[in-house]
């Protein structure tokens with residue numbers, strides 16, 4: 059690892075990881091709201107939404123220290139080109155695990171799913187999603203890259219994140235904000251994804267990786283040159299200390315990279 063990142067390893071997901079992730083997300087929310095009265099977040103699918111829901115939905119609506127979803131703008135770090143109600147849709151998953159369970163008293167986020175009329179043409183779907191991002195980020199700030207306040211990402215057992223897969227040409231993109239993919243090695247094949255420069259540019263990035271199925275890839279990402287070239291490794295290299303990994307003991311078993319204690 060040439061640029062240090064934060065690696066947290068917790069004994070359990072429910073009792074330890076989730077409350078620490080909650081604190082981290084709320085700190086990011088509070089900073090962003092102070093800065094521009096909005097919290098712009100991009101979320102992944104996979105195993106992440108369940109853990110995120112555990113972290114955020116237990117809050118007392120009467121407390122000042124809670125998620126204020128009325129300030130949240132939620133985007134997708136990647137999405138599969140399937141209908142928004144399909145079981146493979148990241149939006150469907152985030153909706154079922156998190157959005158549909160937000161108590162009214164915690165506010166209602168603004169959510170930006172992909173355009174369902176463009177599913178047959180991933181490039182058009184990616185272009186349309188990029189236009190949405192331009193209308194939100196660039197119109198106000200005239201920027202080269204959108205600055206997400208927080209990215210909440212997963213890490214596949216092959217080291218992919220978003221729908222950026224190892225050795226795929228999408229990893230070399232330097233210009234576009236949102237990319238299409240027609241041949242994802244993990245089904246479904248057609249997807250869109252934030253590009254690596256966008257991911258590396260975010261104010262904060264949290265990876266959530268839990269379970270023994272992630273331990274080999276984490277060892278590789280944190281301890282080998284080959285792993286540093288995997289998509290997750292490239293995010294670490296590009297964003298350094300703006301990246302925090304929230305893992306459980308099973309996922310970090312055998313990883314000797316220095317651990318941080320806890321966020322709380």
Ligand SMILES: O=C1O[C@H](COP(=O)(O)O)[C@@H](O)[C@H](O)[C@H]1O
Nearest residue numbers: 102103104105106212213214220
């Ligand atoms: O296909 C995908 O996989 C990754 C990783 O999923 P996980 O279940 O191993 O956590 C996910 O982050 C991404 O959003 C999804 O499209």
